[in-house]
Amino acid sequence: MKIDFANLQLQYQTYKEKIDANLQAILNKSNYILGEEVNILEQELQNFTGAKYAIACSSGTDALLLALMAMDIQPGDEIITTPFTWISTGEMIALLKATPVFVDIEPDTYNLDANLIEAAITKKTKAIMPVSLYGQPADMDAIQAIADKYNLKVIIDGAQSFGSTFNKKTDSNLGDISTTSFFPSKPLGCYGDGGAVFTNNEDYAKKIKLLRVHGQNKRYHHQYIGIGGRLDTIQAAILLAKLPHFSKELKDRQKVADQYTSGLSNILQTPVIKPNRSSAWAQYTLRVKNRDNLQLKLKENSIPTSIFYPIPLHLQQCFQYLKYKQNDFPISEKASNEVISIPMNPFLTNEQIDYIVSKIQENL
Ligand SMILES: Cc1ncc(COP(=O)(O)O)c(C=O)c1O
Secondary structure, three states: OOOOOOOHHHHHHHHHHHHHHHHHHHHHHOOOEOOHHHHHHHHHHHHHHOOOEEEEEOOHHHHHHHHHHHOOOOOOOEEEEOOOOOOHHHHHHHHOOOEEEEOOEOOOOOOEOHHHOHHHOOOOEEEEEOEOHHHOOOOHHHHHHHHHHHOOEEEEEOOOOOOOEEOOEEHHHOOOEEEEEOOOOOOOOOOOOOEEEEEOOHHHHHHHHHHOEOOEEEOOEEOOOOOEOOOEHHHHHHHHHHHHHHHHHHHHHHHHHHHHHHHHOOOOEOOOOOOOEEOOOOOEEEEOOOHHHHHHHHHHOOOOOEOOOOOOHHHOHHHHHHOOOOOOOHHHHHHHHHEEEEOOOOOOOHHHHHHHHHHHHHHO
16 A cells, blocks of 8 residues: 655645646746735635734744844844754744743644643743644743743744644634744645745734845835844745645544544553643644654554654754753753654545554554
8 A cells, every 4th residue: 555644746736736836827927026926825824824924934843034134133032942843943033043942742632732832941942932833832821821921932843733723713813923844744735845924913014024035125225133034925825725725634634633633542552632722733643652663563554654853853963052961851852752643634534544543553
């Protein structure tokens, strides 16, 4: 049986007619950068998320950078975040010469543990940056309450969670600024790099729009130091072709997750989604002690797997200067050694899911 991890090929074949037509229209117009489709996409993203402003940009990484720059984060400012994430989260903080201050995660959701945040707050703390890992928002009520108490900003790294909800609001519509990634394998992906920044704050929205184009407010007039952070029109056109199907895809991902959970929850630790939240199911991630063995056995049965993430950020070479050491964040370190993500996409068939479940059961 052939099983794809994200199955971008079948996704393209499914939406081919509309994607091809949209691409052809761009080629005919030759309007490749920040064309009309980018504006339309931003409108559609606002409609979908409920956020007042959506600003499309060049990647999920640049979305984080734009968010931090919009808040005028300065060298020496501290941003509290999780070490159990993709590098971009801490990297963009460090790129601005601000300091990522790591706080450990909850063992069940893998998200920032709100109970540990207050102890990490100092006079230099400017913001809290939770990550909605694998697709599920963090405990945003608790995090927002701490932010309000200490007058801190909240930036949500929602790269993996477009379409997820917390208390029925999308996680693009929470915090001061929320970001996402349209990397091809993300829940809503384009066919190159892309991302977006969301906010309900008009001042941030205006500034981010300028920062995205080198801080330019009028041709050749640069109000801010910005970045080349535009989304190209072709990527917007692909996203516009896919967005109408996205709600159905989210439901299908949920069905896949439910089928996995019913087959596996009695033999190993399956994902925990809290009652007031929904996940966009960027990943379906299991927890096993003998991970290498399981990964090998699944590979022998043509089942691809991935490890998100094998090394937490505080133990990365690039962050050595922060002087963290082994055992500083035991929950994250344990998770790094035990997590394994299995194929997740809305096109998996019942037969494929049953096959994957049976091979895991056989090889645990
Ligand atoms: C948690 C997290 N943050 C940020 C990013 C960066 O997104 P991009 O690859 O679009 O730059 C990713 C992408 O994998 C991510 O998973």
